[in-house]
Amino acid sequence: MIRYLLSRVGQSLVLLFLVSLIGFMVLNLAPGGPLSQFALTPGMTKETLDRIAEQMGLNRPLPVQYADWLWHLVQGDWGKSFRDGRPVLTIINGHLFATLLLMGSSTLLSVVIGTWIGIRSAVRQGSAFDYIATVAAMIALSIPTFWFGLVSIFVFSLWLGWLPAGNMYTVGDGSLPDIAIHLIMPSFVLALVNVAVWSRYMRSATLDVISQDFVRTAQAKGLAPRRVLMKHIVGNAMVPMITLAGMQLPTLLGGALVTETVFTWPGMGRLFLDSLGYQDYPVVMGLLVFSAVLVLVGNLLADLLAAVVDPRIRLD
Amino acid sequence: MTQDKTRFSISRRQTLMMMGAAGVTAFGPGLAGLTGAARAQDAPKGQVVVGFSQEPTVFNPHLLHIEVDEGVHYAIFDPLFDVDTEGKFYPLLATEVPTVDNGGISADGLNWKITLRDDVKWHDGTPFTAEDVKFTLELLMNPDFRSWRRTGHEHVRDLTVVSPTELTWRMDKPFAPYAAILASTFIVPKHAFEGVDPNEAPFNNAPIGTGAFKWQERVAGDHIELVANPDYFGDGPYLERVVLKYIPDMTVLYTQFKTGDIDVAALQWITPDHYEEAKGLEGRAVEIVGNAFFESLTFNMSKPQFQDLAVRQALYHALDKQAIIDALYYGVPSVTETYMPRESFYYNPDLPQHEFNIEKANAILDEAGWVRGADGIREKGGVRLAFTNSTTAGNHLREQAQQFIQQTFREVGAEMTISNLPPAVMWGDYWMMSQFDTVIVGLNVLTGPDPESSDYFMSTSAGATGGAGQNTWVYNNPEVDELLKKGAELVNPDDRKAVYLKIQEILRSDLPFLPIFQYAVIPGYKTGLQGYASNINNRIDTWNIRSWRWV
Numbered sequence: 080m081i082r083y084l085l086s087r088v089g090q091s092l093v094l095l096f097l098v099s100l101i102g103f104m105v106l107n108l109a110p111g112g113p114l115s116q117f118a119l120t121p122g123m124t125k126e127t128l129d130r131i132a133e134q135m136g137l138n139r140p141l142p143v144q145y146a147d148w149l150w151h152l153v154q155g156d157w158g159k160s161f162r163d164g165r166p167v168l169t170i171i172n173g174h175l176f177a178t179l180l181l182m183g184s185s186t187l188l189s190v191v192i193g194t195w196i197g198i199r200s201a202v203r204q205g206s207a208f209d210y211i212a213t214v215a216a217m218i219a220l221s222i223p224t225f226w227f228g229l230v231s232i233f234v235f236s237l238w239l240g241w242l243p244a245g246n247m248y249t250v251g252d253g254s255l256p257d258i259a260i261h262l263i264m265p266s267f268v269l270a271l272v273n274v275a276v277w278s279r280y281m282r283s284a285t286l287d288v289i290s291q292d293f294v295r296t297a298q299a300k301g302l303a304p305r306r307v308l309m310k311h312i313v314g315n316a317m318v319p320m321i322t323l324a325g326m327q328l329p330t331l332l333g334g335a336l337v338t339e340t341v342f343t344w345p346g347m348g349r350l351f352l353d354s355l356g357y358q359d360y361p362v363v364m365g366l367l368v369f370s371a372v373l374v375l376v377g378n379l380l381a382d383l384l385a386a387v388v389d390p391r392i393r394l395d
Numbered sequence: 396m397t398q399d400k401t402r403f404s405i406s407r408r409q410t411l412m413m414m415g416a417a418g419v420t421a422f423g424p425g426l427a428g429l430t431g432a433a434r435a436q437d438a439p440k441g442q443v444v445v446g447f448s449q450e451p452t453v454f455n456p457h458l459l460h461i462e463v464d465e466g467v468h469y470a471i472f473d474p475l476f477d478v479d480t481e482g483k484f485y486p487l488l489a490t491e492v493p494t495v496d497n498g499g500i501s502a503d504g505l506n507w508k509i510t511l512r513d514d515v516k517w518h519d520g521t522p523f524t525a526e527d528v529k530f531t532l533e534l535l536m537n538p539d540f541r542s543w544r545r546t547g548h549e550h551v552r553d554l555t556v557v558s559p560t561e562l563t564w565r566m567d568k569p570f571a572p573y574a575a576i577l578a579s580t581f582i583v584p585k586h587a588f589e590g591v592d593p594n595e596a597p598f599n600n601a602p603i604g605t606g607a608f609k610w611q612e613r614v615a616g617d618h619i620e621l622v623a624n625p626d627y628f629g630d631g632p633y634l635e636r637v638v639l640k641y642i643p644d645m646t647v648l649y650t651q652f653k654t655g656d657i658d659v660a661a662l663q664w665i666t667p668d669h670y671e672e673a674k675g676l677e678g679r680a681v682e683i684v685g686n687a688f689f690e691s692l693t694f695n696m697s698k699p700q701f702q703d704l705a706v707r708q709a710l711y712h713a714l715d716k717q718a719i720i721d722a723l724y725y726g727v728p729s730v731t732e733t734y735m736p737r738e739s740f741y742y743n744p745d746l747p748q749h750e751f752n753i754e755k756a757n758a759i760l761d762e763a764g765w766v767r768g769a770d771g772i773r774e775k776g777g778v779r780l781a782f783t784n785s786t787t788a789g790n791h792l793r794e795q796a797q798q799f800i801q802q803t804f805r806e807v808g809a810e811m812t813i814s815n816l817p818p819a820v821m822w823g824d825y826w827m828m829s830q831f832d833t834v835i836v837g838l839n840v841l842t843g844p845d846p847e848s849s850d851y852f853m854s855t856s857a858g859a860t861g862g863a864g865q866n867t868w869v870y871n872n873p874e875v876d877e878l879l880k881k882g883a884e885l886v887n888p889d890d891r892k893a894v895y896l897k898i899q900e901i902l903r904s905d906l907p908f909l910p911i912f913q914y915a916v917i918p919g920y921k922t923g924l925q926g927y928a929s930n931i932n933n934r935i936d937t938w939n940i941r942s943w944r945w946v
Contacts (some may be wrong), residue, residue, distance in 0.1 A: 111823030118822035123840040124850050125827050126863035131541050163452040173615045236654055244654045250638045344641050345616035
């Protein structure tokens with residue numbers, strides 16, 4: 080077990096290094112650079128941009144810049160933003176809570192609703208419910224989140240006036256109920272797609288289990304149908320869901336680019352988009368490493384958990 | 396074995412139960428929050444929420460920044476004097492605007508004297524003195540500081556603090572635009588930079604100014620909160636609190652203006668397609684105002700296709716400007732013949748009017764000896780009249796304009812290939828070093844309200860030929876060079892006007908760029924807000940936020 084863990088951590092470190100190297104190359108080898116966005120600022124001259132590039136160390140050779148960045152990272156210094164000069168970790172930390180809140184609540188919504196729909200569809204395979212759930216899932220998966228978000232804003236904010244059109248809270252308020260009411264629309268919009276995903280996975284996992292011998296045995300023993308469903312079927316069908324949940328962890332913290340933009344939610348997804356837009360390389364690199372760590376940790380956790388829950392899986 | 400199995404089944408059930416419980420909590424606060432919405436709608440009267448579609452992140456006004464950052468600078472800092480909507484200077488930290496008449500500037504334009512107010516305090520209580528002004532002007536030239544602009548300041552010599560309220564300096568040459576540059580040079584406190592690297596001073600993220608509003612807090616990615624400075628030396632402020640809200644999408648910006656979440660739809664304003672609807676909104680004032688940027692089809696004059704004036708003239712005749720404005724921009728911007736905004740004192744209204752005329756364009760090219768080849772594309776002396784046109788990929792209006800222009804150019808035997816690039820690539824060396832054939836671009840070549848534009852039109856300013864400016868046309872006209880030099884040195888505005896009228900006339904006939912339109916923007920605000928005034932001379936909505944008030 081320890082050996083297994085050590086080798087996984089070792090693999091992860093190598094992967095992290097590769098991810099950061101490739102990310103750095105992709106960012107820096109593209110023509111233009113972090114300063115080109117200032118070219119059209121009135122009064123800007125080539126001289127000024129060249130001077131500032133020099134002062135910021137942007138015209139050093141790329142391998143030197145990468146080695147410098149990596150050396151600082153190893154020492155725990157993630158660098159500073161080109162835009163506001165704050166440390167990258169402080170910036171990421173500042174956006175983490177918003178994302179955690181949004182993604183957390185929408186994931187809970189989708190897991191609860193999705194699992195329920197999935198189980199019900201599987202148990203009543205071929206019923207009207209199953210049929211409707213299948214079609215609805217296909218539709219939900221096909222609707223662009225952007226469009227669905229705007230339509231929701233139109234209906235619930237502009238038309239009915241029930242919910243705020245966006246933002247995480249009313250400026251100056253920020254109390255729990257205030258945040259909660261702002262959370263409703265974006266988390267439901269975001270949950271829509273995930274409900275579809277979860278219900279499809281749960282349905283097929285449940286169907287797999289239903290046809291197994293031990294279920295038939297349980298039924299033959301005369302156990303109450305409800306007990307068979309909860310204990311034998313659902314319990315076993317949850318195992319593959321753990322892997323799915325592990326893979327969801329990075330998206331959970333990585334934020335949702337589109338939803339966060341439509342609902343002006345100050346989370347990680349928008350930080351990433353903004354940082355890319357402004358060519359804020361230190362922050363982009365920081366986010367890249369951060370999400371790579373999440374992916375690796377998420378997968379590792381999922382594997383470990385699956386082994387704990389399902390004794391048939393051995394880690395060696 | 397049996398025991399083990401039981402244990403695992405419990406843990407699985409527990410997992411399910413936990414999920415269920417969490418689901419309930421996710422719904423719980425949502426329902427409880429309904430009362431919160433009702434309360435949120437009556438915002439306190441003393442607060443204004445300004446919506447920006449970009450996020451302000453640079454709070455030291457002398458570091459490299461973008462337009463939107465100045466939204467914060469104007470609220471927190473003051474320059475010595477500023478420019479009003481009419482283009483006139485009015486004093487802020489200085490007691491009066493220096494002129495030749497009041498003795499602030501010597502007749503030759505070389506010696507400057509500034510008298511400062513004696514009743515100004517920094518937000519932290521420290522008195523403001525001439526030392527701060529001196530520090531600011533020196534900081535801009537500090538070789539270790541990533542100063543975003545040195546133009547003008549580089550000519551300052553012998554900066555002397557005569558008394559806490561007076562300072563003088565000498566210019567190494569007369570430079571008329573300097574007043575306009577000073578009008579956007581915010582004074583920063585010397586004491587905030589003592590003993591720290593100016594690029595990384597704590598001040599840069601918690602600015603201290605003399606302005607009408609004080610820094611309160613920033614929630615990165617969301618908003619910036621400023622509070623009234625009760626000790627402000629001037630008139631105002633009349634608002635208890637200002638919130639500068641970042642809304643990353645322009646459709647959402649408009650939606651939040653409509654719902655009332657934001658009080659002012661500021662930079663980058665309401666999109667033209669929403670103008671008709673926005674005009675009819677109850678309790679909102681919406682207006683079209685001119686902006687100092689102009690849209691043009693810009694030539695790289697060093698390419699062989701564009702050496703011949705006839706080509707540039709013919710292409711201008713083949714450009715249906717009005718159709719582009721009406722069909723794509725909802726008629727909001729206005730046709731122009733020059734780079735100078737019509738609101739400017741230096742605007743030349745007598746330039747020849749452009750005429751969209753395909754026959755004329757063809758006649759000009761025929762006469763100049765450009766002969767159509769088998770494929771219908773003209774050619775002369777081995778040069779095909781074929782070129783690429785580039786702009787920022789993803790700018791939908793421009794991309795549609797390009798397709799439109801491509802068609803009309805084709806009718807005169809010119810082949811324009813569209814080759815768009817992502818912004819970082821487009822405005823990097825490709826633009827700065829003139830590696831393009833033609834570009835569609837929106838530019839502001841002025842120095843604030845001043846007509847000085849040597850960095851753009853002077854032949855020595857072309858990056859492609861080793862210059863340090865932004866003459867990306869690689870435009871070279873000795874007469875214009877002379878006029879630009881003269882315009883920068885003359886002190887009297889009327890004398891200068893003659894010079895800049897002439898420059899516009901020459902550019903109109905040389906056509907290094909085909910002017911399409913002068914930009915117009917559509918700010919909106921709640922009608923209860925008094926004092927909001929668009930100012931073409933200051934590029935951000937909050938330039939006079941000290942006078943805003945609710946009525």
